[in-house]
Amino acid sequence: MLLRFRVANVRSLRDEQELSFVVPPEEDAPAARSVKLSDGSTVEVFPLVGIFGANASGKSNVLAALTQMRNAVLNSYAQWTSYKGIPRESFALDAKSVGESSFYEVDFVGDDGVRWTYGFELGEQRVEAEWLHSYPRGRRQEWLDRDASREQEFAFPGNRIHDRARLARTTRPNALFLSRAATDNHPQLSVLYRWFNDNLWLINPEDDRVAREGFTTEQLQGPRKQRIEELLSVADLGITGARVERRPDGTHQVALLHTAESGAVTALDWSQESFGTRSWFALLGPMLLALDTGAVLLVDELDSSLHPRFAAEVVRIFHDPLVNPHGAQLAFTSHDPSMLSTPSGGRLLDAGQVWLTEKDDHGATDLYPLTAAEPGDEEDLTKSYLAGAFGAVPGVIEGQIGRRLLAVREREAEGS
Known part of the structure; x- marks a missing residue:
């Protein structure tokens, strides 16, 4: 299961942002699942999270960044040889960010209950850093520490990875070590590669719809x-x-x-x-x-072209442990606040499942959980969201767009 995703300097996500499926401490979360870890402890995890925000606030970029991370793992060794540099999309609205690396990191739990942290930083021409940690007994084990700025780029604390010297020697500067290892069906690392292959499938309302129909x-x-x-x-x-x-x-x-x-x-x-x-x-x-496989599905604009009740039923499907027995997860974006509540006035989503996006004056996206606004237990989330209590709504005053159109038309008439 996916626990957390962290990203920085990707599209509008300039500063480090985190999306978490882990239930916040002390939150009453009926929708949560208890995931047993290999050390015998458990972690409470949501089967789905929803990202809400105004148009162009960057909510789709969160899912796009997850997909870019997946694509880097799957394709960097086999396909990036044809690129002059590294294919990435850094924050484009300031020169400093363009020259800095892009950061990606995930925490997830494998089928055997072992928790892993894997991440990397991509520069314009090379992989600047890459790291891999596991927690088989509750304590962190370092498997890989890659830093392109060091004379000895690759370090393997604990010497846990088999055939590490050959893999390090044959990993190109613009390819991920994990991607390289998977081409040899590495007995230890291929299971991590397969996690990326089997998860983080992106669905959006425009691209690949014909392929999905097929x-x-x-x-x-x-x-x-x-x-x-x-x-x-x-x-x-x-x-x-x-x-x-x-x-x-x-x-x-x-x-x-x-x-x-x-x-x-x-x-x-x-x-x-x-x-x-x-x-x-x-x-x-x-x-x-x-x-059927317990995968992580990403759906951009879940409510696009679907009635809100259809979208709500998708949420209920992932919530229901009988319908979703393998722990599949869903991360979706939406701009429809009606998905926060049921027709009877209850909550379709726990507060910890709701994430919001808002852009600052420089075009950078801030991703934050609804729990940061500390909504009341009985508060109507839809009404409060529309009233702007949580932020993440368009900064448009009633009638403002019409007045602007009228003003432009009047200027055009004066100039003709």
């Missing part, structure tokens, strides 16, 4: 077929089933079955389905895969 279509031909059809039908979209048709070119196309009042069943062409239906369908395959 993935869900493939799942309709396998063991997840009944669950996909059930989720389509209970979503009240008038859908009673799905049919997969083979095209002349060998690819497959899905046709959703709609039942009319007369009882007649019609298979609509995919192009006739609404954007909302297609968005829901495209989410189902990745979501069910995450639930």
Whole structure:
């Protein structure tokens, strides 16, 4: 399970920011899961967190940074040879940040209950630092300490990594040591590489939707077929089933079955389905895969093209230990404050699951938990958020946009 993610100098995240799934001390968190660690202790972890904020506040950049970290682990050794430098996106609004390294670090718990901390810093031309720590008995063990500024770049405290000298010698300056080790299927480090490979899948409303539709279509031909059809039908979209048709070119196309009042069943062409239906369908395959494997899923703009009740049901799915028995996790962004509350006035999310983003006057994003605002136990989070009590809302006064348009039009008329 993912415990924490820290990042600095990536897109609008100039200063170090942290996103945590760990339940804050002394918080009553009904949604939390107890995760048993290898030393016999437990840690309380949320199955999901939501990041809320105004448009362009940087909430999507948090998920993008997590994805960039994953891509670096998976691709730095095999694919970065073709780059003149290191592909990264530093904070671009001041010259100092452009010349500084970008920082990434995660804490996570493996299937065996061992907690790991792994991180690195990327410069323009080389990996500036890389480190790996484990906590098998509750105390930190250092496995890797890489620092490109030292004469001896790689250090292996405790000499725990097998074949370390050869791996260090063959790791390029612009590649991660972990990525290099995984190409040899290293018996100790490949399990960490696989954690990145099997987690941090990003879904956003624009990119790769066609690919996700295709993935869900493939799942309709396998063991997840009944669950996909059930989720389509209970979503009240008038859908009673799905049919997969083979095209002349060998690819497959899905046709959703709609039942009319007369009882007649019609298979609509995919192009006739609404954007909302297609968005829901495209989410189902990745979501069910995450639930079945206990993976960490990242969804940018969960409420985009979905009714708020659909988005709320996704939250409930990840909260329910019977539906989510393998401890899958979800990190999502949203600008819809109605997702903070249920229609009956209760809370859909615990306060510790809510994170907020706000930009300062220099364009840098501040990521902070709702618990920092100390909301009351009975406080209506939606109303307080809309009232600006927690920050992270657009700084627009009622009617301001219309007045500005009117002023511009009047200046245009004077100049014509």
